[in-house]
Amino acid sequence: MGSSLPAAAETTTVALVGSLQSEIGCPEDWKPECAASELARVGDTTAYTKTFTVPAGTYEYKVALNDTWTVNYGAGGVLDGGNLPLVLEAPATLTFTYDDATHLVSLTPQNLSGGTTAGDAALAQSSLRQPLTRERFYFLMADRFANGSTANDRGGLTGGPLTTGFDPTNKGFYHGGDLKGVINKLDYIKGMGTTAIWLTPSFKNKPVQGKAGEESAGYHGYWITDFTQIDPHLGTNEEMKALIAAAHKKGMKVFFDIITNHTADVIDYEEQQYTYRSKKAFPYRDAAGEVFDDRDFVNETFPEMDPATSFPYTPVLRPGDEDAKTPAWLNDPLMYHNRGDSTFAGESSTYGDFIGLDDLFTERPEVVEGMGEIYKQWVDFGIDGFRIDTVKHVNLEFWQKFMPDLLEHAAKKNDDFFAFGEVYDGNPAVMSEYTTRGKLQATLDFGFQQQGIDFAKGKPAGALADFFAKDDWYTDADSNAYQLPTFLGNHDMGRAAMFLKEGVTSEAQHLARVKFADSLMFATRGNPVTYYGDEQGFVGTGGDQLAREDMFASKVDVYNTEDVLAGPEGSRDRYSTTHPLYEHIKALSAVRAKHPALADGAQVNRYAAPGAGIFAVSRIDAGQKVEYVVAANNDSKPATATFPTWSRGKGVVFTPVSGTDRAVKPTADGSVKVTVPPLTVSVWRANKPIATxxxxxxxxxxxxxxxxxxxxxxxxxxxxxxxxxxxxxxxxxxxxxxxxxxxxxxxxxxxxxxxxxxxxxxxxxxxxxxxxxxxxxxxxxxxxxxxVAEATGGSTEGEIGDPPATQPTAVSVPGTHNSEMGCPTNLGVSGDWAPDCDQAQLALDPDDLIWKKTFTIPAGPYAYKVAHDRSWTESYGDGGGTENISYETLDGTVTFFYDPRTHWGTSDEQTEIITAAGTFQSELGCPADWSPDCMRPWLQDKDGDGVFTWATTKIPAGTWQFKIAHDQSWTENYGDGGVPNGGDISVTVPSAGATTNFVYDSATHRTTVTSVAAAP
Structure with missing residues (x-):
């Protein structure tokens, strides 16, 4: 355990030492003997303190005792510890304090503002509302929407489907829809109350790509070869201009879906291998062969590189592809990462190819500038805004440069230009990274998608309330959650009606739940997005190609045999303006347009039932100071709730707006009691302004x-x-x-x-x-x-690994392996990333309270997260953070583990399972002592540095013995001094409640253990 320190000398003086001493009266810096910087003892306490006025500047400091360097304390109160930093933009009066008991050094600024002052009224602002908080989007895929001209079905190409990409019988090929078709149906789109049309990418695509026998076409628009030209399958640049003009004439905006992350799959690798190669194993090299880290040159001039020697894979172009892309700079292989296919986890998330698509080297300034010039031209073309694809797969610095430049350019012609990004993650803390640090105006609200669907399924209202409480992650000086586009399903994951089909007993109930989900989306904050076909009762049978049905009479068998809500199956045009869902969305749009507080009025959580039942919010019209009440009942029977409002006084009444025909009168204190029919969203408006x-x-x-x-x-x-x-x-x-x-x-x-x-x-x-x-x-x-520095791991102290107050009801491992586990394609994204899949659930081990399960899946690389309670509401990634977790299995057998105490999810393919097995295990709750398979004392390596830690307060006072066991058995174990099969390691716990900290270094196999009594 090591020897103890010699007894410390009595403290006689404490000096503040550092690079600031010459600024506070000392002749030189770093002089412990300088009396001018000495702190004064506070009475007979252990505290020493003094106040100094320090000029603007950058400094380092610590304290030294007794006028020498023999005993000095720095960061964390550590003997001979690191210097503490201090940065001041202006002179400041600071009180420095040293505690001789804890050895901690601290400072406190003086002359702060404190309580309310006369100048505070001028600082008070209203919550931001950008111009685009009241849109109602209609998201359509032009190839599947309407065929206005058969002349462009083959995009000007000749030959069969593998050349032209056109095969209306194949769900993965072009079907003939085009821009003329959209123009012809603008009245249909407008009739729902649409204010903005969002088109999937419309630029020229590689017509067909994929391995032999696995080919599909670029009908969706995400395989771009020419960023300056509309895909000939869809029409021409002139026809796009005509569409924009016609939409504007009808009062609708047009948004482009754009891509900066990748192009079509044109580059091949000489090695004919495509597995991702990491920067650590295969660093970039300059033209002279010297290793360099691209992170050192982000948005700056890169070292000269050579395609033949600089990359992990050698990029090559097939004959005829040398000039396949436009603009011409896109044909330079130096502008791509060339690292192989992404696993969608860790480093590969931003450096890897998206299923073979050529991943742009977005760290390079040429790529930032080139993409900026491309999309500035489309801004000038008259586009009203962009939806940006695969945002999270591009480095953050790209967005920090690209977005401000683009918005500055757009503002010259269109103050209302709006760009929102796809960040495929339901966690507001993750999505908001891109609207705050990343400078996007908004991201698609994947969190609402999950929560809205879950609530419409009848899940507890509290989860929805908790989700909206996280809106604060988005709040900064130029954006907030009110401008997020909200949606319930899309072209990747599948349709809302498919998600809501589970558990329904009749078509009427199914239709009611779909209507309810739409009603919720239109009555809560954000810009609602309707996915084409939803208004015609499309259900679908999965994500991706299975969620991209034709609106016109289809020739695809799987589409023609699908269930259609409130409509007949089969091949037919589907543009009915009397379909119940079309009429429902039309009515919701009308209410939202008449009552804009339902679009962007302040949203205040009022009530959430503990289970299924009512979720209620107030929506405040800040201008008129009028309050609306929105109460959504997701139960199959009527529900009643009582909750406060700010509307009270003589004659105040909430009059019905929608979903109810009964007025509600508040009590003297403003409380209201509402009864809401099953699967209904009821809205009321106060007849008088709120009380003040x-x-x-x-x-x-x-x-x-x-x-x-x-x-x-x-x-x-x-x-x-x-x-x-x-x-x-x-x-x-x-x-x-x-x-x-x-x-x-x-x-x-x-x-x-x-x-x-x-x-x-x-x-x-x-x-x-x-x-x-x-x-x-x-x-x-x-x-x-x-x-201070943001915690990044590497601590030699474990998180307290005591049992959690409550366990989740379920734990799953949603990821790219779900379809291999047997998850059906109607869940998640074509069977992957499905937290609600039965086959992806772990089981709770009652002996150690760790969730675990063994799966047999095909060998290969995968990525996943850990999700609570069969949804994305609470999920954890690598190290308990937000990034996907990656692993590769060679034998196809993988055991996953999850600790709800520390939120660490891992597998036996990623790390060894380390336990401290010994005489205290039964005290922790294990069935027996010396049980390496009981994971209550599970040491964890959350940052991947090979140092495993665990801490607990549950070991009683006394002396205990243990060893370190690998992989839940005694086959590999280490005792005192890191010796294999060595003697027991001892630890003495001084008192009940003491924190005992275990640290195991897997490189040396040595274990350090300390136990510190709890504070009195």
């Missing part, structure tokens, strides 16, 4: 943890208010005068997530929260925090 006569608001602000902030740090305001209120969050570097807005939140919990990742470590920030209520009354509070 109650108590004035109060606020208490907190930032980060222990006066530190890192990464995207939570800054939260505890607000009490008697009426509608909005909270503006601001910050400024300590010592400066101008407040900088972070964002404004208009519903509880009031918070923002401040991105400090780009700020220098040691920056000291002052935060302020200003609350303004509907009466114009203002309250404010302030706090401060220092910027």
């Amino acid at each position: 006569t109650g108590a004035a608001p109060t606020v208490e602000l907190s930032a980060g943890s222990d006066s530190t902030v890192a990464g995207r740090a939570e800054v939260a305001a505890d607000v009490t208010t008697s009426t509608f209120a909005q909270t503006t969050f601001l910050y400024r570097p300590v010592g400066t005068a101008t407040w900088r807005p972070i964002g404004t939140d208009d519903n509880a919990p009031f918070r923002v997530f401040h991105d400090v990742a780009g700020m220098p470590l040691g920056s000291v920030l002052e935060y302020r929260a200003v609350v303004r209520d509907a009466a114009g009354r203002v309250a404010a509070d302030g706090t401060w925090a220092s910027v």
Whole structure:
């Protein structure tokens, strides 16, 4: 266990030492004997403190005791520890403190703003509403929508389907739909209340690609070869211009689906191998053969490279493909990553080819500039906005340059230009990375898709309320959740009606649940998206090709035998304006247009049933200060709920808007009792403005943890208010005068997530929260925090591995292996990424409370996450984070493990399973001691550095013995000193509740264990 330190000398002086000493009265820096920087002891306590005025600058500091360097403490209170950083943009008065008991060094800024001041009213802002928060999108695939001209069915090519791509009998080929067809059906689209048409990519595609016998066509638009020309199968550039003009004339915008991540699959590899090759094993090399890291040159001039020697694979072009792409710069193989197929996990997520599609080297400035020029030309063409494909598979720095440049260009002609991205992840913390750090205006709300469908299936209302509470992740100075496009199904995952088919007993019930899901989407925040065909009752049987049916009379057998809600099966044109779902969407659009508060009014969570039942929100028209109540009942029977509102007083009544014909009168305190029919969304509007006569608001602000902030740090305001209120969050570097807005939140919990990742470590920030209520009354509070490094793993202390308060009801491993596990194609994405698949569920081991299961799947590389409760509501990726987890199996047998205490999911193909088996296991709850297969003492390596850790407070006081066991058996074990089959390792736990920390180094096989008594 190591020898103890010698007894410390009595502390006589404590000096603040560092590069700031010459600024606070010392003749030189780093002088422990300088009296001018000595701290004064506070009475007879162990604290030493002194206040200094420090000029603007960048500094390092620590403390030294007794006028020498013999005993000094730095970061974390560590003896001889690292220097602490300090960065000041302006002179600041700071109090430095040292605690001789803990040896921790800290600072506290002085002269902060504190409570409400006269200047706070000017700081209060209203929650942002960008121009596009009231759109109603119709998302269509032109090839499958309407055929206006048979002349372009083959795209000007001759030959059979494998040359032209045209085969209307094959679901994976062109079917003949085109832009003229869309133009001809604009009245049909407009009739639903559509305000914006979103087209799948319309540029010229590689007509056919794929291995022999597995070919399919580029009808969907995602295999682009010419970024300047409309696909001849769809029409011409002139016809696109005509479509835009005709749509504009009818009051509808036109959005393009665009791609920056990849092109068509044109580049081949000389090696004829395509498995992803990592940067660690196959680094990039310059033309001279020297290794370099592209991350050192992002958006800057790259070293000269040679296609023959610089890449993991040698890119080659087949004869005739030398000039296959337009613009010409896209034909340069240096502009691509050339690393093989992505596993959609880790590094490969942004460097790998998307199922063979040529992955652009988006770190290169030529690619950023080239893509920018391409899409600026389409902005000039008259497009109203972009939906951007595969955003999460492009490095963040690309978006940080591409988006501001594009929006600045667009603003010259169209102030309302709007771009939103596809970030295929249901976690708001992940999606919002791209709207905050990544500078996109919005992302498609995959979280709402999952939660909306789950709620429409009858799942507990609380999950939906919890989801909307995470909207704060999106709030910053120029965007928020109100501009997110929301949807229920799409061309990749499948249709809403397919997801809602499970468990229904009749077509009427199925139709009711689909209508209910649409009603929910149109009554809650965001821009609703209707996927073409949904309004005609299309159900589909899966994702991808199985969700891309023809609106015109189809020749595809599988489409013609599908169920159709409220309509006949078979081959026929499907443009009925009297279909129940068309009429329902039309009615929802009309209500939303008449009552814009339902589009972008503040959304305030009011009530969520513990199970199936009512989810209720208020929607506030901030201009008129009028409150709406939206109550959605997902149960199959009527439901009643009572909850507060801000509408009260004489004569106040909530009048019915939709989904009900009964008015609701609030009580004296504003509470309402509503009864909602089954599978119904009821909406009411107050006949008078909200009340503003109650108590004035109060606020208490907190930032980060222990006066530190890192990464995207939570800054939260505890607000009490008697009426509608909005909270503006601001910050400024300590010592400066101008407040900088972070964002404004208009519903509880009031918070923002401040991105400090780009700020220098040691920056000291002052935060302020200003609350303004509907009466114009203002309250404010302030706090401060220092910027520290974001945790990235590598800790030699384990997370407390004690049993969780509650277990999830189910745990699954959704990923690219689900279809191989036997998941049906109507779940997830054609059977993959399906958290609700029965075949992907793990089982809870009652002995150790770890979820685990063994699967037999084909050998190969895969990616996955761990999901709770058969949905994406709560899911965890690599190391318990957000990135996909990758693995490769050679023998096809894989056992997965998940610890709900630490949220670490892994498999025996990724890591060894390490347990501390010994005499304390029965005290932890294992059936017996010395049981390597009981994983209650499971040491985990979440950051992959080979150091496994575990901590617990459950080992009683006493001396205990253990060994380290590999893979749940004694076959490989290590004892004291890291010796194979060695002697027992001992640990003494000083008292009940002590934290015992285990650290095992798999390289040396040595174990370090410490036990520290709990604080009194």
